[in-house]
Amino acid sequence: MGDCLFCKISRGEIPCRKVYEDDEVLAFHDINPVAPVHFMLIPKLHLASLAEAEDVHASLLGRMLVLASRLAREQGLEKGFRTVINTGKGGGQEVFHFHIHIIGGGNIPPMVRRG
Numbered sequence: 001m002g003d004c005l006f007c008k009i010s011r012g013e014i015p016c017r018k019v020y021e022d023d024e025v026l027a028f029h030d031i032n033p034v035a036p037v038h039f040m041l042i043p044k045l046h047l048a049s050l051a052e053a054e055d056v057h058a059s060l061l062g063r064m065l066v067l068a069s070r071l072a073r074e075q076g077l078e079k080g081f082r083t084v085i086n087t088g089k090g091g092g093q094e095v096f097h098f099h100i101h102i103i104g105g106g107n108i109p110p111m112v113r114r115g
Protein backbone atom coordinates (compact mmCIF):
# COMPACT_ATOMS: atom_id res chain seq x y z
CA MET A 1 0.00 0.00 0.00
CA GLY A 2 1.85 3.03 -1.35
CA ASP A 3 0.55 5.79 0.86
CA CYS A 4 -0.14 3.87 4.08
CA LEU A 5 1.80 5.46 6.95
CA PHE A 6 2.72 2.20 8.68
CA CYS A 7 3.67 0.55 5.36
CA LYS A 8 6.03 3.48 4.83
CA ILE A 9 7.48 3.00 8.33
CA SER A 10 7.90 -0.73 7.73
CA ARG A 11 9.71 -0.03 4.43
CA GLY A 12 12.02 2.42 6.22
CA GLU A 13 10.72 5.41 4.23
CA ILE A 14 9.63 7.15 7.45
CA PRO A 15 11.91 6.83 10.48
CA CYS A 16 10.80 5.21 13.71
CA ARG A 17 12.29 4.25 17.05
CA LYS A 18 12.49 0.53 16.48
CA VAL A 19 11.84 -1.97 19.26
CA TYR A 20 11.99 -5.20 17.23
CA GLU A 21 11.98 -6.38 13.64
CA ASP A 22 11.88 -9.68 11.79
CA ASP A 23 10.70 -10.83 8.35
CA GLU A 24 7.02 -10.58 9.25
CA VAL A 25 6.63 -7.86 11.85
CA LEU A 26 7.96 -4.57 13.16
CA ALA A 27 7.60 -2.99 16.60
CA PHE A 28 8.28 0.71 17.21
CA HIS A 29 7.58 3.36 19.82
CA ASP A 30 4.42 5.45 19.45
CA ILE A 31 5.19 9.04 18.44
CA ASN A 32 2.64 10.32 20.98
CA PRO A 33 2.89 7.94 23.97
CA VAL A 34 0.09 7.71 26.53
CA ALA A 35 2.31 6.02 29.15
CA PRO A 36 6.04 5.72 29.94
CA VAL A 37 6.21 2.67 27.65
CA HIS A 38 4.02 2.73 24.54
CA PHE A 39 4.97 0.91 21.40
CA MET A 40 3.15 -0.74 18.55
CA LEU A 41 3.53 -4.09 16.86
CA ILE A 42 2.53 -4.24 13.20
CA PRO A 43 2.63 -6.89 10.49
CA LYS A 44 4.74 -5.91 7.47
CA LEU A 45 1.86 -7.22 5.37
CA HIS A 46 -0.76 -4.49 4.88
CA LEU A 47 -3.92 -5.45 6.74
CA ALA A 48 -6.19 -2.44 7.26
CA SER A 49 -7.68 -3.54 10.57
CA LEU A 50 -8.73 -6.55 12.62
CA ALA A 51 -12.06 -6.37 10.77
CA GLU A 52 -10.23 -7.48 7.59
CA ALA A 53 -8.52 -10.44 9.28
CA GLU A 54 -9.30 -13.86 7.84
CA ASP A 55 -8.33 -17.45 8.61
CA VAL A 56 -5.16 -17.06 6.54
CA HIS A 57 -3.95 -14.42 9.04
CA ALA A 58 -4.56 -16.55 12.13
CA SER A 59 -1.01 -17.81 12.66
CA LEU A 60 0.48 -14.34 12.09
CA LEU A 61 -1.92 -12.76 14.58
CA GLY A 62 -1.25 -15.50 17.12
CA ARG A 63 2.49 -15.04 16.72
CA MET A 64 2.06 -11.30 17.22
CA LEU A 65 0.26 -11.79 20.55
CA VAL A 66 2.98 -14.09 21.86
CA LEU A 67 5.64 -11.65 20.65
CA ALA A 68 3.81 -8.69 22.21
CA SER A 69 4.13 -10.34 25.61
CA ARG A 70 7.84 -11.06 25.13
CA LEU A 71 8.59 -7.54 23.91
CA ALA A 72 6.62 -6.04 26.82
CA ARG A 73 8.83 -7.94 29.27
CA GLU A 74 11.95 -6.87 27.39
CA GLN A 75 10.79 -3.24 27.62
CA GLY A 76 10.60 -3.55 31.41
CA LEU A 77 6.90 -4.27 31.82
CA GLU A 78 7.34 -7.37 34.01
CA LYS A 79 4.47 -6.25 36.24
CA GLY A 80 2.04 -6.23 33.35
CA PHE A 81 0.91 -4.23 30.40
CA ARG A 82 -2.12 -3.28 28.37
CA THR A 83 -2.69 -4.34 24.79
CA VAL A 84 -5.08 -2.27 22.69
CA ILE A 85 -6.37 -2.95 19.18
CA ASN A 86 -8.56 -0.14 17.86
CA THR A 87 -10.69 -1.38 14.98
CA GLY A 88 -12.41 0.87 12.47
CA LYS A 89 -13.74 4.37 12.94
CA GLY A 90 -16.20 3.03 15.53
CA GLY A 91 -13.25 1.68 17.52
CA GLY A 92 -11.24 4.88 17.40
CA GLN A 93 -8.71 3.62 14.85
CA GLU A 94 -6.71 6.42 13.24
CA VAL A 95 -4.09 4.58 11.22
CA PHE A 96 -5.63 1.94 8.98
CA HIS A 97 -2.84 -0.61 9.09
CA PHE A 98 -3.47 -3.22 11.77
CA HIS A 99 -1.45 -2.64 14.94
CA ILE A 100 -1.35 -3.80 18.53
CA HIS A 101 -0.58 -1.07 21.08
CA ILE A 102 1.52 -2.27 24.02
CA ILE A 103 1.25 0.19 26.90
CA GLY A 104 2.60 0.15 30.44
CA GLY A 105 4.63 1.68 33.22
CA GLY A 106 3.34 4.44 35.43
CA ASN A 107 -0.30 4.50 36.42
CA ILE A 108 -2.57 2.73 33.96
CA PRO A 109 -6.16 3.91 34.45
CA PRO A 110 -9.23 1.69 34.10
CA MET A 111 -9.69 0.80 30.46
CA VAL A 112 -13.13 2.32 30.06
CA ARG A 113 -14.45 5.19 32.14
CA ARG A 114 -17.95 4.37 33.33
CA GLY A 115 -20.80 6.77 33.95
Ligand code: 5GP
Binds near residue numbers: 085
Ligand atom coordinates in the same frame (compact mmCIF):
# COMPACT_ATOMS: atom_id res chain seq x y z
P1 5GP B 1 -4.81 4.08 16.40
O1 5GP B 1 -5.63 5.22 16.95
O2 5GP B 1 -4.95 3.96 14.91
O3 5GP B 1 -5.02 2.79 17.14
O4 5GP B 1 -3.32 4.45 16.73
C1 5GP B 1 -2.47 5.13 15.87
C2 5GP B 1 -1.25 5.49 16.67
O5 5GP B 1 -0.22 5.82 15.76
C3 5GP B 1 -1.44 6.70 17.59
O6 5GP B 1 -1.20 6.29 18.94
C4 5GP B 1 -0.40 7.70 17.09
O7 5GP B 1 0.23 8.40 18.14
C5 5GP B 1 0.58 6.82 16.34
N1 5GP B 1 1.25 7.48 15.23
C6 5GP B 1 0.68 8.26 14.28
N2 5GP B 1 1.60 8.68 13.38
C7 5GP B 1 2.79 8.12 13.79
C8 5GP B 1 4.13 8.19 13.25
O8 5GP B 1 4.41 8.81 12.24
N3 5GP B 1 5.08 7.50 13.93
C9 5GP B 1 4.81 6.79 15.07
N4 5GP B 1 5.82 6.15 15.65
N5 5GP B 1 3.56 6.70 15.58
C10 5GP B 1 2.57 7.37 14.94
Ligand code: ZN
Binds near residue numbers: 001046
Ligand atom coordinates in the same frame (compact mmCIF):
# COMPACT_ATOMS: atom_id res chain seq x y z
ZN1 ZN C 1 -0.11 -0.45 5.45
